[in-house]
Amino acid sequence: MEKGTATPLTKPLRCIVKLGGAAITCKNELEKINEENLRAVSIHLREAMMSGEIVDMDWSKRPEKADVSVDVDGISDQITLESSNFVVVHGAGSFGHFQASKSGAHKGGLDQSLVKAGFVATRISVTSLNLEIVRALAREGIPSVGISPFSGGWTTFQRNVASADVTTVAKTIDSGFIPVLHGDAVLDHSQGCTILSGDVIIRHIAEILKPKYVVFLLLTAVDEEGSWRVVNPAPKSMNEQVEITVAAHDTTGGMVTKISEAAAIAKLGIDVYIVKAATDHSLKALKGEVKGKIPDDWMGTAIRFMRK
Amino acid sequence: MEKGTATPLTKPLRCIVKLGGAAITCKNELEKINEENLRAVSIHLREAMMSGEIVDMDWSKRPEKADVSVDVDGISDQITLESSNFVVVHGAGSFGHFQASKSGAHKGGLDQSLVKAGFVATRISVTSLNLEIVRALAREGIPSVGISPFSGGWTTFQRNVASADVTTVAKTIDSGFIPVLHGDAVLDHSQGCTILSGDVIIRHIAEILKPKYVVFLLLTAVDEEGSWRVVNPAPKSMNEQVEITVAAHDTTGGMVTKISEAAAIAKLGIDVYIVKAATDHSLKALKGEVKGKIPDDWMGTAIRFMRK
Numbered sequence: 182m183e184k185g186t187a188t189p190l191t192k193p194l195r196c197i198v199k200l201g202g203a204a205i206t207c208k209n210e211l212e213k214i215n216e217e218n219l220r221a222v223s224i225h226l227r228e229a230m231m232s233g234e235i236v237d238m239d240w241s242k243r244p245e246k247a248d249v250s251v252d253v254d255g256i257s258d259q260i261t262l263e264s265s266n267f268v269v270v271h272g273a274g275s276f277g278h279f280q281a282s283k284s285g286a287h288k289g290g291l292d293q294s295l296v297k298a299g300f301v302a303t304r305i306s307v308t309s310l311n312l313e314i315v316r317a318l319a320r321e322g323i324p325s326v327g328i329s330p331f332s333g334g335w336t337t338f339q340r341n342v343a344s345a346d347v348t349t350v351a352k353t354i355d356s357g358f359i360p361v362l363h364g365d366a367v368l369d370h371s372q373g374c375t376i377l378s379g380d381v382i383i384r385h386i387a388e389i390l391k392p393k394y395v396v397f398l399l400l401t402a403v404d405e406e407g408s409w410r411v412v413n414p415a416p417k418s419m420n421e422q423v424e425i426t427v428a429a430h431d432t433t434g435g436m437v438t439k440i441s442e443a444a445a446i447a448k449l450g451i452d453v454y455i456v457k458a459a460t461d462h463s464l465k466a467l468k469g470e471v472k473g474k475i476p477d478d479w480m481g482t483a484i485r486f487m488r489k
Numbered sequence: 490m491e492k493g494t495a496t497p498l499t500k501p502l503r504c505i506v507k508l509g510g511a512a513i514t515c516k517n518e519l520e521k522i523n524e525e526n527l528r529a530v531s532i533h534l535r536e537a538m539m540s541g542e543i544v545d546m547d548w549s550k551r552p553e554k555a556d557v558s559v560d561v562d563g564i565s566d567q568i569t570l571e572s573s574n575f576v577v578v579h580g581a582g583s584f585g586h587f588q589a590s591k592s593g594a595h596k597g598g599l600d601q602s603l604v605k606a607g608f609v610a611t612r613i614s615v616t617s618l619n620l621e622i623v624r625a626l627a628r629e630g631i632p633s634v635g636i637s638p639f640s641g642g643w644t645t646f647q648r649n650v651a652s653a654d655v656t657t658v659a660k661t662i663d664s665g666f667i668p669v670l671h672g673d674a675v676l677d678h679s680q681g682c683t684i685l686s687g688d689v690i691i692r693h694i695a696e697i698l699k700p701k702y703v704v705f706l707l708l709t710a711v712d713e714e715g716s717w718r719v720v721n722p723a724p725k726s727m728n729e730q731v732e733i734t735v736a737a738h739d740t741t742g743g744m745v746t747k748i749s750e751a752a753a754i755a756k757l758g759i760d761v762y763i764v765k766a767a768t769d770h771s772l773k774a775l776k777g778e779v780k781g782k783i784p785d786d787w788m789g790t791a792i793r794f795m796r797k
Contacts (some may be wrong), residue, residue, distance in 0.1 A: 237606075239613055239618060257603075291665060299561075301547075301628070302547060304634055306548070315613060326608075326639065329659075332637045334657040336660070357605060376666070
């Protein structure tokens, strides 16, 4: 690690939130945002981290309007814009996936024209998604600031994080902003380049900034049929030190992978919640209302380190 | 300086190019790109730094089309995508200016709601311009990669650069890409935040990466009436160590400021050319064709360090 190994925060980090790519984009349409879900998630995030008046912080041109649509002069200093310390990290969904998989940018090899062009194309796609998410959050009054991992000096070695500027993330939080990072195409010291996933970014930031809890907002974390149940104590087949509250009939490989990523975070002593985006359950998780005893009617997956 | 004080490049940096905000945007219309100029400048940049076939590297959705419009499968490994080492830095023009000036984000004071909101709004605006410029360059076959100074850990102290991750800029170049930076809203250690101009970024990168020459592409660097003349040797009123080839009837304060910024770069021993964007003169400057004796018919301003 070149940078960011010791980065104290003035105020502790409350939460890292992952916005799953599939939850905020339309999976089957190239570069299409799921506006409804993104708006709902943005409102939930504001409710979880802020109180008081809503100040629209996206003063850029909107598609339907020729000029600024925000009443900037109405922003008085009576309004306080305090937010608790959150970090947002989002996936790519239908942004970046086509470009990366078509070019093989995740496998490296920048001497190949297709990989090099695909690397450029992938970064264009994921940064355009980041911009749209930052704008959506800013419109809801969240002082969001985009931090692109490539720009922030995140690199990998054999696809593990080799360098990362977590100092900038910490300074951004300390200045009262909400950093918004994303899965990105980055340089890799062994194979030239790769794709750094949002989940790996979260684990790395969690290790250094020690949030109280981490929430993964996914498209389908909960079986709508209500087939989830609380498994307590932890099943012996899982790591014994980690308590997992998990669905009985979870068949998706993606979910298992997600749980093992999350388990690595839980082992740091950080509670992890995996929950369907834009639901009452996700709002509860974001607010930290499932931090202690999990309510009986809460639907989602909780992963916790068991102190012996 | 926390980072990036010694950053060697495998191959020397040939040129840093500033795309003036006024040259690539429409000054009097909020967040409007000057498509014609941007396209012409992109073509010139490609001609100056690359040869061979053009590979479109912007695979994102275009406004007029629902799906990918690039023939990705046609990108064969017979095509070489070598470019000489350039860095592009652009200004803000009609992006960011409204947001920054309306909020006073350049004067700092993040405890004020208006400044905080304006900081968020400014970053949204300038990063959306950066994305458009990266896309325009990528469409012309330039392997451009956006690096946002805020994300790259650029901060200021009393509005001078306090930290900057030039290492990432260097690694990007060494990996065969063209970094595209921009004037940005950044954190300031004395006043909370400020606006870091593209010109200051260029001077800082030039100090560390020592380009052979620097080109400022402006909207109106040349008086169309042809009232420019070569002043040689340098007038006594200027720094005697710097030779300036300057217009006789330059009355713009902006131009004088630009020249003094440029003079600071020239003092590092780096030739600086200030020239009207999207002209034959700017193409000559970008190609380095005015590096030695300046052609009689070349219109622009050259600033050079005179070795005694």
